Every structure is written in C-alpha cells, then in structure tokens.
Amino acid sequence: xxxxxxxxxxxxxxxxxxxxxxxxxxxxxxxxxxxxxxxxxxxxxxxxxxxxxxxxxxxxxxxxxxxxxxxxxxxxxxxxxxxxxxxxxxxxxxxxxxxxxxxxxxxxxxxxxxxxxxxxxxxxxxxxxxxxxxxxxxxxxxxxxxxxxxxxxxxxxxxxxxxxxxxxxxxxxxxxxxxxxxxxxxxxxxxxxxxxxxxxxxxxxxxxxxxxxxxxxxxxxxxxxxxxxxxxxxxxxxxxxxxxxxxxxxxxxxxxxxxxxxxxxxxxxxxxxxxxxxxxxxxxxxxxxxxxxxxxxxxxxxxxxxxxxxxxxxxxxxxxxxxxxxxxxxxxxxxxxxxxxxxxxxxxxxxxxxxxxxxxxxxxxxxxxxxxxxxxxxxxxxxxxxxxxxxxxxxxxxxxxxxxxxxxxxxxxxxxxxxxxxxxxxxxxxxxxx
Amino acid sequence: xxxxxxxxxxxxxxxxxxxxxxxxxxxxxxxxxxxxxxxxxxxxxxxxxxxxxxxxxxxxxxxxxxxxxxxxxxxxxxxxxxxxxxxxxxxxxxxxxxxxxxxxxxxxxxxxxxxxxxxxxxxxxxxxxxxxxxxxxxxxxxxxxxxxxxxxxxxxxxxxxxxxxxxxxxxxxxxxxxxxxxxxxxxxxxxxxxxxxxxxxxxxxxxxxxxxxxxxxxxxxxxxxxxxxxxxxxxxxxxxxxxxxxxxxxxxxxxxxxxxxxxxxxxxxxxxxxxxxxxxxxxxxxxxxxxxxxxxxxxxxxxxxxxxxxxxxxxxxx
Numbered sequence: 001x002x003x004x005x006x007x008x009x010x011x012x013x014x015x016x017x018x019x020x021x022x023x024x025x026x027x028x029x030x031x032x033x034x035x036x037x038x039x040x041x042x043x044x045x046x047x048x049x050x051x052x053x054x055x056x057x058x059x060x061x062x063x064x065x066x067x068x069x070x071x072x073x074x075x076x077x078x079x080x081x082x083x084x085x086x087x088x089x090x091x092x093x094x095x096x097x098x099x100x101x102x103x104x105x106x107x108x109x110x111x112x113x114x115x116x117x118x119x120x121x122x123x124x125x126x127x128x129x130x131x132x133x134x135x136x137x138x139x140x141x142x143x144x145x146x147x148x149x150x151x152x153x154x155x156x157x158x159x160x161x162x163x164x165x166x167x168x169x170x171x172x173x174x175x176x177x178x179x180x181x182x183x184x185x186x187x188x189x190x191x192x193x194x195x196x197x198x199x200x201x202x203x204x205x206x207x208x209x210x211x212x213x214x215x216x217x218x219x220x221x222x223x224x225x226x227x228x229x230x231x232x233x234x235x236x237x238x239x240x241x242x243x244x245x246x247x248x249x250x251x252x253x254x255x256x257x258x259x260x261x262x263x264x265x266x267x268x269x270x271x272x273x274x275x276x277x278x279x280x281x282x283x284x285x286x287x288x289x290x291x292x293x294x295x296x297x298x299x300x301x302x303x304x305x306x307x308x309x310x311x312x313x314x315x316x317x318x319x320x321x322x323x324x325x326x327x328x329x330x331x332x333x334x335x336x337x338x339x340x341x342x343x344x345x346x347x348x349x350x351x352x353x354x355x356x357x358x359x360x361x362x363x364x365x366x367x368x369x370x371x372x373x374x375x376x377x378x379x380x381x382x383x384x385x386x387x388x389x390x391x392x393x394x395x396x397x398x399x400x401x402x403x404x405x406x407x408x409x410x411x412x413x414x415x416x417x418x419x420x421x422x423x424x425x426x427x428x429x430x431x432x433x434x
Numbered sequence: 435x436x437x438x439x440x441x442x443x444x445x446x447x448x449x450x451x452x453x454x455x456x457x458x459x460x461x462x463x464x465x466x467x468x469x470x471x472x473x474x475x476x477x478x479x480x481x482x483x484x485x486x487x488x489x490x491x492x493x494x495x496x497x498x499x500x501x502x503x504x505x506x507x508x509x510x511x512x513x514x515x516x517x518x519x520x521x522x523x524x525x526x527x528x529x530x531x532x533x534x535x536x537x538x539x540x541x542x543x544x545x546x547x548x549x550x551x552x553x554x555x556x557x558x559x560x561x562x563x564x565x566x567x568x569x570x571x572x573x574x575x576x577x578x579x580x581x582x583x584x585x586x587x588x589x590x591x592x593x594x595x596x597x598x599x600x601x602x603x604x605x606x607x608x609x610x611x612x613x614x615x616x617x618x619x620x621x622x623x624x625x626x627x628x629x630x631x632x633x634x635x636x637x638x639x640x641x642x643x644x645x646x647x648x649x650x651x652x653x654x655x656x657x658x659x660x661x662x663x664x665x666x667x668x669x670x671x672x673x674x675x676x677x678x679x680x681x682x683x684x685x686x687x688x689x690x691x692x693x694x695x696x697x698x699x700x701x702x703x704x705x706x707x708x709x710x711x712x713x714x715x716x717x718x719x720x721x722x723x724x725x726x727x728x729x730x731x732x733x734x735x736x737x738x739x740x741x742x743x744x745x746x747x748x749x750x751x752x
Contacts, residue, residue: 052689055683056684069685074457082478083627085627161481191629195512396472
C-alpha cells in the first residue's frame with residue numbers, strides 16, 4: 001500500500017522531532033483544543049505536531065477530519081478578547097501624539113508646549129492607570145502619571161487581549177454633552193476594535209507591517225524589544241553621492257576589503273621574478289606560509305572607519321533583550337541582539353557588500369570572548385567580531401539570519417596546528433603498554 | 435461554521451498590506467476559495483507562543499487580487515474608512531453598540547462564572563467519590579480477617595498513598611474557587627470589557643464607494659500563482675522554504691505540501707545552478723521543484739486563455 005511506504009519514508013525524520021520548528025508549518029488547530037487554557041495557565045504545554053496526510057482522497061473519513069480541523073481553527077480564532085473588570089487596563093488613543101491632559105492644558109501655556117518632553121513623539125496611546133507586568137518593559141510615564149505607549153506596544157497589548165483602548169472623543173463625532181464614562185474628558189467609552197487598531201497604528205511613525213510582525217513575534221516568545229536609533233531613516237542625508245567611489249574609499253571596514261582585493265588584481269604578484277616565497281633558504285614552514293599569504297584579508301579588529309550611513313531597510317531597528325537579561329526601561333542595558341527588518345517583497349535581492357558592510361560597521365565591536373571561544377576555532381569564527389540579525393519578512397512569515405563579521409584571516413591555521421595537536425596527541429604521547 | 439458571509443468580503447488595505455479581520459470571512463475563504471493567507475495576530479487565549487497564531491489574516495497581494503477578480507472580495511482603504519466611520523457615528527448607533535458590547539460582556543462573564551462553578555462541582559464530586567471509595571476500602575479491610583494482612587496491606591498502601599497524593603492537588607482549586615465564591619457570584623453581574631475583532635458594528639459592513647481601492651498590484655509571478663490556484667492548489671508564501679510559493683494539494687491544515695514553486699518570465703534566462711540547487715532543495719524535503727511562467731503568445735492581446743506552463747524537477751541522485 002502506498003500509505004505504508006509513505007509512512008516508512010517519514011519514519012526516520014519523525015525520530016528526530018527536536019529539530020523541527022513547529023511554527024514552520026501550518027498547525028492542526030485541533031491540537032490547540034487539548035490545551036486547557038481556561039482552567040489554569042500552569043499546565044500550558046504546547047501540543048505535538050499533528051499528523052498530516054499525503055494528499056486528499058475522496059473518503060468521508062478525510063473530509064470529516066478536515067472539517068473538524070477547520071472547526072477547531074474557527075473556534076480558536078473566534079475566542080473573544082475579554083477584560084475582567086478586576087484587572088482591566090484602559091488606554092485612550094491620542095491621534096495627535098503626546099499631549100497634556102485637557103484639565104492641565106489651560107493652567108499654563110508653557111506647560112503645554114513642554115508636554116511632550118521625555119515622551120517619544122510617536123506615542124499615541126496613553127494609559128491613565130498603568131498597572132501590571134507589561135509596563136515594566138513598555139511605555140513612558142509623563143508628569144501626570146499617565147503612561148504613553150508607542151503604536152507597536154499598544155497594538156501588541158490590544159491584540160493579546162491585555163489592553164482596552166478607547167476612541168477619543170475628538171474622533172467619534174457628535175460631541176454633545178454626554179455623561180463621560182468614569183468622568184474622563186477624553187475617553188469616549190467606545191472600545192477600539194482590533195481592525196480599527198490595525199488601521200490606526202500600522203503605518204504610524206514608521207511602524208511598517210513587517211516591523212510589527214517581528215516585534216510581536218519576538219514579544220510572544222518572551223523577548224524584550226525597544227526601538228533602536230535606526231528606526232527613523234533621515235532622508236535629508238540621502239542626497240550624498242554614493243556608489244562607485246564609495247567602495248574604494250571606505251578604508252579598512254568590511255567594504256574596504258573589496259577595494260584592496262581590486263588593487264591586488266591590478267598588480268598581481270607574478271612568479272616571473274622568482275618563487276612567491278622568495279629565493280633563499282627557508283628554515284621554517286611558518287615563514288613560508290607567511291610569505292605565501294599574498295591575498296589581502298579583512299581584519300575585523302582594525303580601527304574602524306567612521307561608520308558610513310546605513311540605509312533602510314539595512315539599519316538596526318530593534319534592540320532585543322533575552323528574557324533573562326535584567327531590563328530597566330529607564331536605562332536599558334546593552335542589547336543582546338540587534339535586528340534589522342527587511343521586507344522580502346520590496347527587497348528581492350540579498351544585500352550588497354556595501355550595505356552589509358555599513359550595517360555591520362554601525363554595530364559595536366563585540367569580539368569572541370571566553371575560554372570556550374578561545375579553545376574552539378569554529379565557534380570563534382561563527383561568533384565573529386560584529387554581528388547583526390536580519391529578519392526577512394515574506395508576507396507575515398519571518399526568517400531570521402545572523403550575519404557576522406568573521407575574522408578568517410586572523411586564524412593562522414599553520415601557527416595553531418603545532419600547539420593544538422588535537423588529533424596527533426595520541427601519537428606524541430603513546431600510552432604505556434601492558 | 436458553514437456561515438456564508440455577505441459578499442463581497444471587504445479586504446482591509448493598511449499601509450501596503452491586505453488583511454481580513456472577520457473570522458467568518460477567514461473560514462469561508464479557506465473553505466470555498468482555497469485562500470489561506472498567513473495568520474499574524476496573537477491568540478488572546480494563548481498569547482506567549484508562536485505555533486498557533488490568530489487574527490488578523492494577512493493576504494498576499496496575489497491572493498487579494500485573485501479574490502477581487504473572482505468578485506468575492508473588494509479592497510477597502512481601511513484607514514480612511516475608520517476615520518470617516520467614527521466621525522459619522524450617530525449618537526444612537528453609539529449607544530446601541532455600547533449596549534450590545536455590554537450584553538456580550540455580561541454573557542461572557544456569566545459563561546465564565548458558570549464554567550468555574552462547574553469545575554468546582556466536578557472537583558468537589560471527585561473528592562467526595564474518593565472519600566467514599568476510601569471509606570469503603572477501609573471497611574472492607576477491617577472486615578477481612580487480620581490474618582492475611584501483611585501481603586495485602588503492602589499492596590494496598592501505595593494505592594491509598596496515590597489517592598492521598600492526588601487529593602490535595604485536586605482540592606486546591608476547589609478551595610480557591612470556594613473562597614471567592616461569594617465575590618464571584620456577585621461579580622457575575624459585572625460586565626467584562628470586550629475588544630471586538632472587527633470594526634463592524636458600529637461601522638457599516640458595506641464600505642462607501644470612495645473608500646474602495648483598485649486591483650492590488652501583483653508581482654510578475656501572478657499568472658503562475660493563479661494557474662496553480664485554479665488547478666486546486668493551496669499556496670502560501672515560500673521564502674522560508676527557499677522558494678516563492680509552497681503549493682499544497684489540499685488544505686495545509688491536513689496535508690503536506692508537494693511543490694516548492696518559483697516563477698520565471700517566459701524569455702528569462704535561467705541559471706543552471708538555480709535549477710540544480712532548487713531541485714536538490716525540493717527533493718531534500720520530499721517535494722518537487724516546480725518552475726513555471728506565462729507563455730508569450732504571438733501578439734494575441736485579446737486572448738485571455740490560461741497560457742501558463744509548468745515544469746517540475748526532481749533530483750534523482752540522492
């Protein structure tokens with residue numbers, strides 16, 4: 001039977017389920033129903049990957065399973081976002097950005113202009129009574145004790161059902177004298193739907209969909225994310241001439257290696273004048289190897305050139321912190337990862353050498369450290385001296401790539417071999433027999 | 435489940451992307467039109483994972499265009515619609531909407547409350563049963579002669595221990611539930627706040643004409659996309675798997691994909707290395723590597739026949 005053959009083929013793969021990323025494939029939503037998320041959150045374990053069939057056949061059996069799967073998906077997706085009054089967090093949408101509360105606006109004209117001080121100008125939702133764990137890593141408090149949220153923070157919280165955002169009175173029309181809910185002047189009492197939240201927040205202040213996809217995807221996994229300076233790409237500096245000569249004048253940066261390489265091509269070392277290693281008596285292999293190293297290589301440790309400008313999308317937009325990193329939003333520590341977000345639909349080619357070069361130049365020097373790195377060559381090469389994570393988003397599907405500046409030229413294999421002697425050590429010190 | 439949403443389904447255009455927010459529309463498109471899209475939202479009931487995602491559904495421009503061409507959907511400028519819609523909201527509409535939400539919240543609270551009660555009852559019943567069983571066992575044991583103690587007791591003891599162990603764990607939720615019972619029963623009449631998924635109501639379902647947008651712009655791979663779709667395949671974005679689309683023979687919920695798809699122009703030169711690496715990639719994951727494109731006809735502009743040709747490659751030497 002064909003099916004048993006199929007099963008046999010799949011067997012070896014299934015025996016190593018640890019490497020399969022569940023989120024890589026469309027999951028059977030029936031598995032979600034096994035999670036008793038309503039009872040208590042403590043026993044939340046994700047389901048195993050569901051069994052799939054090879055191809056559709058006209059059996060009722062298969063049709064039934066499929067419709068059950070779809071039903072489960074329907075049920076899971078129609079789960080409402082509810083806010084228990086005991087822990088409901090209410091936010092108000094401020095379409096015009098940070099502003100002082102209307103009650104304070106009249107009392108001081110100076111105050112009004114200085115209201116945005118310290119608050120990110122892209123913030124557009126304020127929470128009058130902030131409480132709960134989320135505000136440890138999100139939001140900025142103003143002097144009236146309201147916490148302002150950036151569009152991605154507000155949208156993420158609303159989407160996970162943790163924040164109830166209200167339309168402001170200024171946007172809901174028909175502004176007659178009506179009893180405000182809880183006496184608030186701006187809160188219209190009308191909750192904002194998910195659809196409206198997407199319409200209001202996506203595209204606001206540089207929040208492209210792909211950036212939000214990356215943000216919420218990593219937030220769901222427990223990482224802390226904050227905007228990096230590269231978020232806004234100033235366009236006035238765009239006018240600078242770039243391209244051809246930029247490549248050569250770039251100096252010892254990663255891009256500079258290209259220029260050196262070109263020079264090396266133009267003045268090739270020929271063997272016409274004798275052997276490359278030079279004439280004479282050679283007493284050590286290392287000397288010969290050193291003389292044979294005629295190809296210029298990029299030294300990641302060399303003094304960095306003044307970092308060239310990065311251009312969107314190849315610039316750092318998020319600083320990411322592991323859940324274990326102690327994080328204070330008032331003074332964020334050095335990030336664990338830096339992420340650049342690329343939309344695969346608008347950037348269909350891999351980045352050029354100069355794009356990657358200037359992107360890497362914009363990240364801090366982070367050489368491989370530690371005993372393990374010193375001992376293991378390949379770990380060291382993988383770690384690199386600067387690194388960046390590219391999040392490539394193809395219509396909501398994210399692939400993460402880590403690009404590192406590996407110092408291959410620095411690892412002199414001929415010099416290392418003698419002392420490492422990992423495989424040969426058995427020969428140099430034979431075990432005594434008997 | 436087999437609800438038929440009123441057509442055409444509005445597809446929200448927000449900052450260059452296409453979204454569907456209505457759950458009925460999502461299941462309908464999947465069931466009737468083989469359009470799956472990519473779920474990109476957080477599931478509120480299970481928010482700290484990436485395996486199962488929720489609304490909204492992000493559509494590829496190809497998918498949106500296909501649906502519009504079929505007359506199933508229309509593209510709505512969502513930002514404009516929201517702004518105008520909220521401004522134009524009448525006071526009575528607003529009241530009605532708020533009232534509706536309130537009753538929803540009330541219902542949700544009651545549901546949750548009754549579920550809690552049910553669980554409490556179940557837990558209590560369990561304990562009761564166990565107590566009964568235990569008492570029965572004790573009675574039996576006492577009744578039996580003390581002569582055959584040793585062997586049997588050692589066997590029975592772990593049984594009792596097991597029950598004893600499980601008892602506190604099952605009783606704690608019951609105790610917890612019973613404690614705030616008085617509070618809970620009073621709060622059953624308090625409404626929950628509700629964040630609806632779609633903006634309708636209060637906004638009208640039918641978008642105004644000035645909010646409609648023209649056909650989405652699609653990449654040059656669109657003819658191949660619509661051809662495969664017409665052949666019954668379900669397509670999803672494929673860059674993660676090293677291709678343009680992944681083609682599934684049936685709903686990806688239940689079936690593995692058969693092809694990794696890359697589109698070419700009819701006269702485009704192919705790099706042999708691309709074919710080799712594509713073929714190896716596809717075969718390595720038990721799929722076929724499928725290339726295709728629309729055939730250029732000789733100046734027959736009026737002819738709208740499906741002229742897409744496809745080829746699949748398999749790596750035989752692996």
